[in-house]
Amino acid sequence: MPTLPADLAQGFxxxxxxxxxxxxxxxxxxxxxxxxxxxIDGPRGGVFGPFVPLLHAPALAEPVGALGEVLRFRGALPARVRELLICAVARHTHNQFEWQLHAPLARQAGVAPAVIDTLRTGALPDAARDGLADDESAALDLAHELLRQHGASDATHARAQAVFGDPGAVEIATLVGYFTMVCWVMNLARTPARPSNEAPLPGLPG
Known part of the structure; x- marks a missing residue:
């Protein structure tokens, strides 16, 4: 089996x-x-990332792909918020593939570079220090509580609900759950990240 470069190491x-x-x-x-x-024919344009291991289980690959296509290409969240949340999940799960793919997309969508840089270190971005937008902050707080506490406080839910409505809050939870799942699949499979100019995530578990 091929061995990944040390700075793109995946898994334990x-x-x-x-x-x-x-x-x-x-x-x-x-x-x-x-x-x-x-x-190949769809918006992804190829078989890569989580669909490499998922192709070993085609009964799962198809519905997983369909849900991901809705979330990535037909969801209601602004692209800027969606890409930031994917980066947050990639950092939380230590998944190099999704980080390498989505950190550049987050910048292109308008997330402040300082927000991405802070998130990469494992810290929570700050509005005053990093230029985190209000809607980004509301979504990120909800995502972080879901990832770390497996739920959300009334205040955090109410804030997300006020910004995104009930459908948006549900979409955030679904997006976080979906990308956590595919990151876990890739972590299990040690699916390699695509080489890029993006700085890799530090502090992967050994």
Whole structure:
């Protein structure tokens, strides 16, 4: 199995070899071929990231892909908020793949670079120090409580509800849950990040 560069290490322990690489196309079942082609033809444009290990379980790959497509490409949250939340989940789960992909997208969507830089260190961005927008702060507070406390306080929920409405608050919780799930799948599989100019996440567990 290939070994990842040290700064893109994924998962636990000294062995960084990919556990679940893409199955050989010659061995694909009809379902695997159909799902792979749908991913290639869809907005993702290819089979990569969590869909590499998920293709080993095609019955899961299809519904997981459908939900992710809704959240990423047809959701109601502003792209800036969505990309910031994905970065927060990637940092929380120590997932290099999603960080490398979505940190640049968050900047492109308008998240202040200082917010991304602070989040990368594992700290909570601050409005006064980092330029965190009000709606970003409301969404990020809700995401962090869900990730760390497995729920949300009345005050945090009410703030998110006031900014995004009930549908938006539900979408935030669903987005956080979805990306936590696919990060876990990639952490299990040691799915490698794509090399990029983005600084990798520090402090991965060893």
């Amino acid at each position: 322990g000294p062995d960084r070899g990919e556990r679940l690489p893409l199955p050989e196309p010659a061995t694909w079942s009809d379902d695997q071929r159909r799902i792979a082609q749908a991913l």
